[in-house]
Amino acid sequence: MPAVLPIVHMATKANSVPYPTLIEVDPFIPADQQRGLHNRWHPDIPAFATVKPGEVFKIQCVDWTGAQIGNNDCSDDIKNVDLTKIHNLSGPIAIEGAEPGDCLVVDILDVTPFEKMPWGYTGIFELENGGGLFAREFNSRAAKAIWDFKGVYATSRHIPGVRFAGVSHPGLIGTAPSAELLATWNKREGELISQHLNAVPPVAFPPEPKGAYVGQDLPHEVMDKIAKEGARTVPGREHGGNCDIKNLSRGSRCYFPVFIKGANLSVGDLHFSQGDISFCGAIEMAGIITFSTSVIKGGIEKFALKQPIFLPSPVDPLYSAKLIFEGISVDYHGDGKQYNMDATVAYKQATLNAIAYLMKIGYTREQAYLLLSAAPIESHVGAVVDSPNACVTLALPLGIFEHDILPKEEGLTKKDFGQCAIRSDGVI
Missing domain, CATH: 2.60.120.580 (Acetamidase/Formamidase-like domains)
Known part of the structure; x- marks a missing residue:
């Protein structure tokens, strides 16, 4: 057959x-x-x-x-x-x-x-x-x-x-x-x-x-x-x-x-x-x-x-290790004014703390500002009950960096990361 x-x-x-x-x-x-x-x-x-x-x-x-x-x-x-x-x-x-x-x-x-x-x-x-x-x-x-x-x-x-x-x-x-x-x-x-x-x-x-x-x-x-x-x-x-x-x-x-x-x-x-x-x-x-x-x-x-x-999506990148910056409702990056339970002010301060830290590493203010807008950072309201200061946190994932950014006793190592794209007249 x-x-x-x-x-x-x-x-x-x-x-x-x-x-x-x-x-x-x-x-x-x-x-x-x-x-x-x-x-x-x-x-x-x-x-x-x-x-x-x-x-x-x-x-x-x-x-x-x-x-x-x-x-x-x-x-x-x-x-x-x-x-x-x-x-x-x-x-x-x-x-x-x-x-x-x-x-x-x-x-x-x-x-x-x-x-x-x-x-x-x-x-x-x-x-x-x-x-x-x-x-x-x-x-x-x-x-x-x-x-x-x-x-x-x-x-x-x-x-x-x-x-x-x-x-x-x-x-x-x-x-x-x-x-x-x-x-x-x-x-x-x-x-x-x-x-x-x-x-x-x-x-x-x-x-x-x-x-x-x-x-x-x-x-x-x-x-x-x-x-x-x-x-x-x-x-x-x-x-x-x-x-x-x-x-x-x-x-x-x-x-x-x-x-x-x-x-x-x-x-x-x-x-x-x-x-x-x-x-x-x-x-x-x-x-x-x-x-x-x-x-x-x-x-x-x-x-x-x-x-x-x-x-929410069940799919998220796994960045478990984070460096967290706090902010309270005091404009200590500006005129020092005290605000009452203002979470927006607190969030701005947490962000400005993170920007100042990234500048110590070598990023320009513009690069730090852009990075925090683009990267998968996480923010949480820590407290809006303890008058007069609301507390808000900003968590920066450590795993997104190709270099160590953690605080050390000897301080932070500052590198040269150049600059982002700016205006043709050079004004920033």
Whole structure:
């Protein structure tokens, strides 16, 4: 009898269906020349695509400035960034069956940079054009660091001696506001602005028709309404928005309140890495995010959902050894003023303590500032009960450094790490 040949099972294209990419962008083309993007929140922005609950889909995102920053050794692009065009979001994506009062469940399945753009940047922004946590204290002038991505790791020619695994995540993700909620935002933020006229940097960003963009074919009157009323995408609000939470990474599950039919989910401002608070910008990148969604009917009432809640990613880099800096609510790096239980002041002091320490090792103030914005640092509120001093800590992972940074009896060894990318006029 002839030999019976074994049945060979092979991969078949027919049974291998890729997840669809609902929005495609080019990270090297300005955002305002591409479809499927928008940089204002408004309920009249129609959905660019629609999905059914349970579907897995991909969304491509430009960097938050929309290709205004280049991979070079000068920070003039940071200095001159047009802030009316920032935080470009991909979307909106409507989810079938979502209604006002529901909860939109969003599973973040993956976040990756583009293969053709394996780099990102961290920027210090000008006091008069963007600012940052220490804009006034440092009289900030533009500087930046370019980071190269090699798998999960990031290194920078502008901050030598460090290498760390990124916790990639969307800095900005949220659902669309209702007309009533949008009016509430504009009213309360407008009142805050009126109380702090001419503040530098601004305390809030009101609606601004200049630079407003929706990458869809809309009637002129609709686009004019969006430009006039649309909320800027700069801050986080009740719907999510720009909260910069590093734990919203691969494997996270997010619960968003739904305010309009379809929910209209938008996402952008992807980060390769970031600490618990970004001082002047995380490692900003363009890239691809993969989602799956579901809807819980009546979820706002069921969960008392005033703002989003989430489950953090189960995937985190293991940096167990840390050097921890404390800060209290006394401005001892400034005028010495005592504040009452002010956690923001305490956090600033912890950060300034860490910057001063890194400068003893040889990093410039700008390099230290950028590093703390990019690396996976952790912050915790130690105490907000022992009047008058709140206590906040900043934990710097030891494992990200290629050299020993621990305190020793003989003191710290100071090295020469050069300088990050600065303005062409040399001003820092």
